[in-house]
Amino acid sequence: MTTSSTEIENAMSNTAGCPFHARSLPSDGTPLAPSPRFAEWREQGAFVPLDFQDGHEGLVATRYDAVVSVLQDPRFSMLPARMPVGPATLDEPKSEGAAAAVPLELPGDLDEAAQASELLNLLTLDGAEHSKLRRAVTARFTVRQARSREPWIRDMIAGEVARIRGSKDVVDLWHDYAMPISARTHCHVIGIPPQKYEDFVELFVEPSTAQQKYDFIRALLEERRNDPGEDVITDLLNNPELTQIEIEGLLRLLMGAGRDSVAYLIATASVALLTHPEQMELLRSDVEGVRPAVEEFMRAGSMFVTLFARTATEDVEIEGTIIRAGTSVAVSPVAANRDPAHWGENPEQFDVTRDAFGHIGFGYGIHGCIGQQVARVEIREAITALLEGFPDISLVSAEQLEPHPFAHPVAVYEAGEVLVRLTTA
Numbered sequence: 001m002t003t004s005s006t007e008i009e010n011a012m013s014n015t016a017g018c019p020f021h022a023r024s025l026p027s028d029g030t031p032l033a034p035s036p037r038f039a040e041w042r043e044q045g046a047f048v049p050l051d052f053q054d055g056h057e058g059l060v061a062t063r064y065d066a067v068v069s070v071l072q073d074p075r076f077s078m079l080p081a082r083m084p085v086g087p088a089t090l091d092e093p094k095s096e097g098a099a100a101a102v103p104l105e106l107p108g109d110l111d112e113a114a115q116a117s118e119l120l121n122l123l124t125l126d127g128a129e130h131s132k133l134r135r136a137v138t139a140r141f142t143v144r145q146a147r148s149r150e151p152w153i154r155d156m157i158a159g160e161v162a163r164i165r166g167s168k169d170v171v172d173l174w175h176d177y178a179m180p181i182s183a184r185t186h187c188h189v190i191g192i193p194p195q196k197y198e199d200f201v202e203l204f205v206e207p208s209t210a211q212q213k214y215d216f217i218r219a220l221l222e223e224r225r226n227d228p229g230e231d232v233i234t235d236l237l238n239n240p241e242l243t244q245i246e247i248e249g250l251l252r253l254l255m256g257a258g259r260d261s262v263a264y265l266i267a268t269a270s271v272a273l274l275t276h277p278e279q280m281e282l283l284r285s286d287v288e289g290v291r292p293a294v295e296e297f298m299r300a301g302s303m304f305v306t307l308f309a310r311t312a313t314e315d316v317e318i319e320g321t322i323i324r325a326g327t328s329v330a331v332s333p334v335a336a337n338r339d340p341a342h343w344g345e346n347p348e349q350f351d352v353t354r355d356a357f358g359h360i361g362f363g364y365g366i367h368g369c370i371g372q373q374v375a376r377v378e379i380r381e382a383i384t385a386l387l388e389g390f391p392d393i394s395l396v397s398a399e400q401l402e403p404h405p406f407a408h409p410v411a412v413y414e415a416g417e418v419l420v421r422l423t424t425a
């Protein structure tokens with residue numbers, strides 16, 4: 001069954017008793033086993049109605065081709081930053097990364113400069129303004145840059161492996177392994193000196209106010225002005241096109257964005273392998289296979305149920321559906337990453353030998369993830385080190401195997417506690 005544009009318009013204007021009744025994101029999914037509702041929606045059409053928190057009746061795109069079409073179409077804007085209705089309509093986002101990406105509202109106690117910086121968020125900007133700020137940071141996130149970080153990342157992870165090996169028999173892979181790996185790499189790439197690592201964790205992993213974050217950023221910028229390095233902060237300070245407000249805004253976004261996602265992916269990939277021992281054995285017998293398998297971790301364990309909603313600035317027709325100007329569309333990487341029309345048979349199956357390149361786990365198009373190359377290195381090295389360092393590792397429990405509220409209304413899954421036994425009892 002497919003949905004025509006007329007059916008969608010009818011559904012949106014008269015929802016009572018209609019099979020396409022405006023709906024919310026389902027609550028019965030987990031990171032590795034998303035809700036069956038997404039498959040039903042994909043069957044129904046390229047776009048089906050979805051409610052947003054401000055009462056707006058918008059759409060959700062679940063088919064791979066429709067998702068790509070929306071993400072590459074400049075007629076969609078990032079504003080007004082609507083959030084879909086999901087199982088958790090949180091007052092306080094639990095995910096710092098997603099929270100950093102789009103402020104739900106400007107905190108009242110922020111000073112004036114910080115308020116101005118807060119508005120310069122890549123994920124709420126379009127067109128030339130977005131391109132200018134994005135260009136200012138992309139040079140530090142190329143494939144070549146990510147490669148040049150590999151030795152540092154490998155050494156740092158070896159240190160983390162030694163630390164957990166010597167700590168206790170049962171560890172929380174998210175808290176004790178994935179989180180420090182992501183936070184240390186974030187500091188290294190951005191240019192936060194090692195002696196400020198604990199402060200970074202306190203402010204950008206633990207809850208803190210936006211003003212505290214800006215105070216940290218400003219003090220750091222002062223310190224780094226006469227201390228250049230191979231990092232983002234040095235690039236920003238040397239960029240004559242940027243104002244102080246823009247630099248602080250970019251750093252606020254970068255320090256929050258993606259750090260939680262890397263930790264989530266390392267934890268979730270570990271759960272996927274530990275619950276699929278035959279897949280783990282495949283990689284253990286050929287650790288070179290971890291490099292392409294990272295794409296399968298991203299496809300099958302995508303953190304983003306939906307991306308930041310895009311709103312049509314004019315009437316747009318995609319796959320026979322007319323999306324009216326002003327309509328917000330939430331696109332779903334989780335659903336697109338399992339679309340049989342794109343992935344062929346068994347898209348639900350976790351298969352480390354699959355060619356999973358082209359997944360939407362890092363988004364797509366002009367807002368596609370800036371940090372994806374370094375994230376790939378972190379995930380690859382973290383999983384390789386686990387496979388090589390802990391031949392007897394076994395899963396004790398993982399919160400993410402049961403449905404949980406999303407970590408942020410945008411909507412993202414949470415890694416949760418992942419308890420593993422490192423050696424056989």
Ligand code: HEM
Pocket residue numbers: 122123134186189253254257258259261262265303304307308309360361362363364366367368369370371372374375
């Ligand atoms: C596994 C790890 C990661 C995942 C799954 C991830 C996912 C994403 C996704 C899905 C988007 C697009 C959002 C949208 O279009 O609505 C995005 C954008 C972004 N990501 Fe990541 N990310 C990761 C790691 C990182 C890292 C390590 C950094 C930085 C150090 C980073 C920085 C950013 C930034 C700045 C944007 C906004 C780009 C723009 O609007 O132009 N991400 N990320």
